[in-house]
Amino acid sequence: MAAEGMLLTSESEEETARIAAALAQCVFEQTPEGLVIALHGDLGAGKTAFARGFVYAMGTPESTAVTSPTFTLLNPYEQGRMPLFHYDLYRLADAEELTLAGADEPLDGRSGAALVEWPQRAAELLPVDRLEITLAHQSPEQPNLRAVRFAALGPRSAAVLNALQTQWNSNRP
Template identity: 40%
Template sequence: MPGIFLPDDDATAALGATLAAELQPGDLVLLQGDLGAGKTALARAIIRSLAGDPELDVPSPTFALVQPYDTPRGAVLHADLYRLGDPREVDELGLLDNPAAIVLVEWAERAPEIVAAATLVVSLAIPQGGAGRQVTVTVGR
């Protein structure tokens, strides 16, 4: 799915649903992009789709670092490593502890072992002019 343009929130939600439908237990998805690129919005859309609840409260895990969800598709972890002080701290978060969990990680570049374990990488960018988002999806390992 390379080179996807998302003009608005509805397109982001639709991409989130498409990605969620393809995710399998054990998948580790990296959400990459600058601040404001839409990583959390896309994660929210994926989680809501996995949960089957379009109104599910999905807060940003910026301060908690990890938000867990129980969904009909199994355990889902949403992590934001932006505030990670040291890459070794990632072990304490338990992101790789449940081999059946679907894990979504923002700012994964702060923990090389997470990057190495990725099964899917979603890169989001703000196009020139600031309208919409440009997305590239690549398969990891």
């Protein structure tokens, strides 16, 4: 299946969180069993800010700290509308390390939503039907400007992306 795509821009961490919150609503409505969301981007691109906006929009209390699980691999959030699993695979050498840690089970995309930072470190464990998001700095003159590129790689992720595009376009002035 060809990937369906969408491009948004963000000028702040708050705007990145709003984009993520809109996506969280669409994931909840379109795939109540969950979805794997692969978050790509260089260090400092906004992956954790995106994850924070997503986690809070799913109903996790804002008093709960949402940080990158760089040293623990996985932060679960189960207080919201569906179970959420936030991975940071930056320190992994390969997918086997994740499997040996026993943290690969929620990556089926049907146990809740999984947000995976640095997904290329365990790409073979990700389901084919997933949403790929790339956050990228746009300009040295505008350090807060980010491109947020979405690619849907299957029917479930395409339904979510189509819902996001409809929602985003209907909320524009």
